[in-house]
Amino acid sequence: MDDKNVLLDHGSGGKIAHSMLTKMILPLFDNPLLAKMDDSAVLDLSGIRVSFSTDSYVVDPIFFPGGNIGDLAVNGTVNDISMCGGDPLYISVALILEEGFAKAELSRILESMGEAAKRAGVMVVTGDTKVLPRGKVDKIFINTSGVGIIPEGINLSGSNASPGDKVIVSGTIADHGITILSSREGLGISPGVQSDSAPLNGMVKSILNAVPYGTVHVLRDPTRGGVATTLNEIASQSNVTIRIKEEAIPVKDAVRGTCELLGFDPLYVANEGKLLAIVSPEVAEDVLRVVRSHESGRDASVIGEVYSIEDASCLVSLSGANYSKGSVILETVIGGARVVDMLTGEQLPRIC
Amino acid sequence: MDDKNVLLDHGSGGKIAHSMLTKMILPLFDNPLLAKMDDSAVLDLSGIRVSFSTDSYVVDPIFFPGGNIGDLAVNGTVNDISMCGGDPLYISVALILEEGFAKAELSRILESMGEAAKRAGVMVVTGDTKVLPRGKVDKIFINTSGVGIIPEGINLSGSNASPGDKVIVSGTIADHGITILSSREGLGISPGVQSDSAPLNGMVKSILNAVPYGTVHVLRDPTRGGVATTLNEIASQSNVTIRIKEEAIPVKDAVRGTCELLGFDPLYVANEGKLLAIVSPEVAEDVLRVVRSHESGRDASVIGEVYSIEDASCLVSLSGANYSKGSVILETVIGGARVVDMLTGEQLPRIC
Incomplete structure (x- = not known):
């Protein structure tokens, strides 16, 4: 290199x-x-x-x-x-x-x-x-x-994720990256697939107003590097393991199809109008409801949970040798589990 | 066009x-x-x-x-x-x-x-x-x-220049632009000619601390478009005429030489570590002394004065037809006077 x-x-x-x-x-x-x-x-x-x-x-x-x-x-x-x-x-x-x-x-x-x-x-x-x-x-x-x-009492940071927290994504992933790639390369874009570019400040404000201060730990928008890279950053900043479920992650069929065709994993594709919220379990349902009340949050879903790095229960069905403490683990639709690493190289240049 | x-x-x-x-x-x-x-x-x-x-x-x-x-x-x-x-x-x-x-x-x-x-x-x-x-x-x-x-009591703006104010420049002009041009074109640069790039916050702080609040009206750094363009902006924002004296404007000999050779007017050439201060006449000497106490302000000089647009006394010896109210007028070394307009086209691209 x-x-x-x-x-x-x-x-x-x-x-x-x-x-x-x-x-x-x-x-x-x-x-x-x-x-x-x-x-x-x-x-x-x-x-x-x-x-x-x-x-x-x-x-x-x-x-x-x-x-x-x-x-x-x-x-x-x-x-x-x-x-x-x-x-x-x-x-x-x-x-x-x-x-x-x-x-x-x-x-x-x-x-x-x-x-x-x-x-x-x-x-x-x-x-x-x-x-x-x-x-x-x-x-x-x-x-x-x-x-x-920043209003008084609000304290959000990638380093605040705690064991037991739920991981919420505010909607379908990979829409922006796949739209840019398809437009650039002149691939046909399925109707309904477009960039999710949108402001999230209204959604953030209603989340923070809906639940007690201190129960929302992390908010991040998974842009370059996608959900996988952002969750890896959070796992590393907070020194925790994050386990997510593939079947819970919303992806539009057309976007999934294009990803499969081109060999992209939607977990690594950029979003420009989605957020990840990592929140105390007792407020997860409230946050989900608030997010879904926003137009760009209708497909929001709880996709995973945060574990202590000492907790072996997040390692169920894990195969492969690349697990290290502070990893992100994906439970696949067929029931296995694998480590989802940070994006290594540049998947899609000039995506934003 | x-x-x-x-x-x-x-x-x-x-x-x-x-x-x-x-x-x-x-x-x-x-x-x-x-x-x-x-x-x-x-x-x-x-x-x-x-x-x-x-x-x-x-x-x-x-x-x-x-x-x-x-x-x-x-x-x-x-x-x-x-x-x-x-x-x-x-x-x-x-x-x-x-x-x-x-x-x-x-x-x-x-x-x-x-x-x-x-x-x-x-x-x-x-x-x-x-x-x-x-x-x-x-x-x-x-x-x-x-x-x-911005500390309380400080109120600086290009629209604050008032008739009677003195115009101070903090040192030699055109050093940055001529250095960039000479380097880019591979012209020989005389020893001692170099970009004046420098932070001015220390100088500004000491000016504002040295004289009563409200006596410093405008501070501007004459970057792209140079002293001429910046003074035109101020004259227009404040609705005043500004008359400056060519002989009072500090220009290094080597910089003046290169300007003459290449057909540039140093008044339009960019600076990156100089400021223009427009101040009440009673504090002009104090401001000048403070500016000169800084390394990058040693060649500071009072270069002109602000006039009401109704005041004809600033029009002495003016030749040419392009005068309009709110102009900048230059009294030349040979005793004539001419209007110094805003830079029209791009004199030097990629200067900063």
């Missing part, structure tokens, strides 16, 4: 990206806020807790069923802020454009951003535009950053 | 960029914070005033005398936050990398970012990395966004 140069894998959100982050980046900017590695940083601004997040969007194609790079960029940052329990308020938009890019396309993208901001209830308050000569950037890249206030 | 496609000029920071911002972008994200068009937005987070800013860096070459794309990106956002009077605290770093980019170069850039953050006293708290296939992005682009707290 070429270890002197940056590889596509370094941007995957998976294992190799994780290694670059921990080996090259964390030591240079050493501080406890960055080291938490959640979707947003939680800042203290004169006693106000603020969640602060950034993401660059380089998706290809820039227009796809269910959205475009513009609303994706707004929803993505809204969601990252929300996953820390923050109420997203203000975002920035920085455009990098290729000389010759059609103004009509730029207008459509900006309009979508305006609509997405309105839908999520956030204000675009500052921005930047750079234009590069032809060939130096592929059409348009968008960075969005944003801030939101 | 091609009006259907994005032009290099749209990223210039000048007149055409300004027109895209006001015609295409502002109406879509219509809100009073964005409409102020200062370097940062000033947010109210539960009663705390926060300045929030974003910029993408696409400079070519990525390494140049006096810095590289990494420290430039940190200093740039630190400075934008500072120009609203904010004390920069936290920044985000989002990398877009080209597959095959040398890890050794990435390390040098990240190390410079770490050092720049330390020098400015800010923490890098969150980030993002995307990697694109070869040819889809030119080496590395960096977005930095950031937040800072």
Whole structure:
């Protein structure tokens, strides 16, 4: 493997990206806020807790069923802020454009951003535009950053999952990744399959309002690397084992079909409008009901449970040799069980 | 002119960029914070005033005398936050990398970012990395966004310039732009000419601490489009005329020489570690003394004065027909005067 140069894998959100982050980046900017590695940083601004997040969007194609790079960029940052329990308020938009890019396309993208901001209830308050000569950037890249206030008493982090907790996914998985891949490669997309790109701040707010503070432990949106990678990150941050049931995981038939055809595992495919909630067992049904009351949460399901790493009961039927403490284990539909590792390489570049 | 496609000029920071911002972008994200068009937005987070800013860096070459794309990106956002009077605290770093980019170069850039953050006293708290296939992005682009707290009583804005105010520049102009241009084109660079990239938050803090609140009206860093464009923006935002004296504007001899050779006006060339301060006349000497006490402010100078648009006394010796109310007027070394307009097209692409 070429270890002197940056590889596509370094941007995957998976294992190799994780290694670059921990080996090259964390030591240079050493501080406890960055080291938490959640979707947003939680800042203290004169006693106000603020969640602060950034993401660059380089998706290809820039227009796809269910959205475009513009609303994706707004929803993505809204969601990252929300996953820390923050109420997203203000975002920035920085455009990098290729000389010759059609103004009509730029207008459509900006309009979508305006609509997405309105839908999520956030204000675009500052921005930047750079234009590069032809060939130096592929059409348009968008960075969005944003801030939101975290209400008192809310404390969400990937490191808060506890034995006994239930794992909830807010709907069907892999819709976004399969839509992008199919659009890019010119594969026919089945009607009804489209990106799930959507703001999740409304859903998060109603979850947090519905159950006692402290019973919702982790919220995460499984974007790059999919549900498998996100659950692995949580298992590692919280030092627990997570066991999920394949039959409980909602996947649209058409999406499952495309995955099988192309050899993708939907567990590793990106989502842009879904969340994973890890909650105390006594509130799992309440959370599920609240999530299902939202349009994008109708297919929500309890997909698994959190175990102590000392607890052998999560290892039932486990085959294969790659189990280590802090793993994610999948109970398959045929009754076996296997370890679901973090994404290793880059499965789908330019997915967001 | 091609009006259907994005032009290099749209990223210039000048007149055409300004027109895209006001015609295409502002109406879509219509809100009073964005409409102020200062370097940062000033947010109210539960009663705390926060300045929030974003910029993408696409400079070519990525390494140049006096810095590289990494420290430039940190200093740039630190400075934008500072120009609203904010004390920069936290920044985000989002990398877009080209597959095959040398890890050794990435390390040098990240190390410079770490050092720049330390020098400015800010923490890098969150980030993002995307990697694109070869040819889809030119080496590395960096977005930095950031937040800072604005102390009570501080109220700086491009719209605050008042008749009688003095205009101070904190040092020699055009160093950054001429360095980038010379490096990119392989021109010989005179020893001593290098980018002025530097954090200005320390200087801003000492200015604001040295004089009574309310006497410092505007702080701006004249980056893309240079001193001329920034002063035009201020004149327009504040509805005043600004008259500056060519002989008072500090320019290094070698920089002036290169400008003359290549046909550039140093007033339009980018700076990355200089500020313009517009202050009440009674504190001008105090501000000048404070600025000069900083290493990057040793060549600071009072370069001009603000006039009411009704005041004809600023029009002495003015020739040419392009004067309109709210202009910037330059008194030349030979005693004439001319209107200094906003930058029209893109003078130097990829300058930051």
